[in-house]
Amino acid sequence: MTAVQTLTVAAGEAELRLDRWFKRHFPAVAHGRLEKLLRTGQVRVDGKRVKASHRLSAGEAVRVPPLDEGAAARPSPTPKPTRAGAAAERMAEMLLRAVIHRDDWVIAIDKPAGLAVQGGSGTDLHLDGLLDVLRFDAPERPRLVHRLDRDTSGVLLLARNARAATLLGETFRHKTVKKLYWAAVIGLPRPAAGVIDLALSKLPGRGGERIRPDEEDGRRAVTRYRVREHAGDRAAWLALMPETGRTHQLRVHCVAMGTPILGDGKYGGAGAFLPGREIERRLHLHARAIELPHPEGKLLRLAAPLPDHMKATWRFLGFNITAGAAKPADFDI
Numbered sequence: 001m002t003a004v005q006t007l008t009v010a011a012g013e014a015e016l017r018l019d020r021w022f023k024r025h026f027p028a029v030a031h032g033r034l035e036k037l038l039r040t041g042q043v044r045v046d047g048k049r050v051k052a053s054h055r056l057s058a059g060e061a062v063r064v065p066p067l068d069e070g071a072a073a074r075p076s077p078t079p080k081p082t083r084a085g086a087a088a089e090r091m092a093e094m095l096l097r098a099v100i101h102r103d104d105w106v107i108a109i110d111k112p113a114g115l116a117v118q119g120g121s122g123t124d125l126h127l128d129g130l131l132d133v134l135r136f137d138a139p140e141r142p143r144l145v146h147r148l149d150r151d152t153s154g155v156l157l158l159a160r161n162a163r164a165a166t167l168l169g170e171t172f173r174h175k176t177v178k179k180l181y182w183a184a185v186i187g188l189p190r191p192a193a194g195v196i197d198l199a200l201s202k203l204p205g206r207g208g209e210r211i212r213p214d215e216e217d218g219r220r221a222v223t224r225y226r227v228r229e230h231a232g233d234r235a236a237w238l239a240l241m242p243e244t245g246r247t248h249q250l251r252v253h254c255v256a257m258g259t260p261i262l263g264d265g266k267y268g269g270a271g272a273f274l275p276g277r278e279i280e281r282r283l284h285l286h287a288r289a290i291e292l293p294h295p296e297g298k299l300l301r302l303a304a305p306l307p308d309h310m311k312a313t314w315r316f317l318g319f320n321i322t323a324g325a326a327k328p329a330d331f332d333i
Contacts, residue, residue: 008162009060010143018045019052021062029067037065058145059169087125091115092133099134101302105164105295106157107134107142110304113153113282117144134158146172149248153307154181154287167295178291178331181240181250182306184284184313185259186272188233193226193333196253200246211248213256221246223253224333231317235262235274241333250285261285262313278316280309289326301326
């Protein structure tokens with residue numbers, strides 16, 4: 001390689017140490033040489049000097065100086081779904097129908113509940129493996145810039161090129177994004193509006209990763225909430241706005257208030273369900289809307305309608321099913 005290049009950290013590479021990321025892309029560069037490049041400032045992340053142990057974030061830009069021909073960059077393999085056949089074809093068709101916004105920089109989809117964003121243990125079919133479906137003849141494959149849990153539906157953004165991924169990644173890191181979620185919870189939070197400021201930490205286990213409150217060693221997590229409607233003390237419709245982006249933050253914070261999200265057996269146990277067959281035993285958490293600066297400078301505000309199982313629950317509980325575009329007042333919590 002005879003020129004400086006800048007590589008953008010993909011969503012699937014977030015949290016990788018810089019030295020491990022470098023080994024993936026430049027396997028011929030020895031660790032000792034990388035350390036020298038870092039000490040002399042020839043390798044930088046977002047223009048800053050960092051150590052080999054630096055944990056990368058999606059969208060960060062890694063400056064790479066000229067290297068030997070034998071150390072040329074190895075392109076990141078395009079993730080592919082490992083489950084072939086009709087299921088992948090149906091999912092691809094569904095993704096095309098799920099597009100709610102598309103321009104030269106951004107694609108937004110209404111992610112269905114049950115679709116994992118990235119692969120993992122036992123997860124063969126996932127969004128990251130199907131992104132070529134959403135290329136729409138563009139020269140680059142779309143890139144993930146944020147995530148939703150497998151069982152959470154709603155607005156999910158994709159960057160259409162490396163430059164868009166960098167700009168959107170900076171927007172998410174600088175917390176200039178407003179994310180609005182709707183949830184049905186068991187019980188009625190009191191007070192009806194407020195802020196949950198409760199640190200969280202990860203607890204690995206045989207049943208998969210779990211998140212728990214941890215004021216001593218956890219990372220700060222903040223959520224604003226407001227009750228929109230309620231069915232007595234039986235259940236409530238909450239608007240939730242996370243100010244931080246911790247794993248399962250909304251689910252654990254709702255449990256901490258004593259009002260688990262309907263259908264969230266993982267954190268709410270048996271208390272997360274209502275009796276009867278009228279309400280599906282699925283997670284009732286939906287990424288309703290998002291507002292952020294567009295890479296071209298305008299304000300982008302997008303919304304996704306409630307999924308069918310939540311619409312049915314809204315009707316059963318007597319809640320008004322709000323439709324249409326998101327309004328600025330929706331984010332006023």
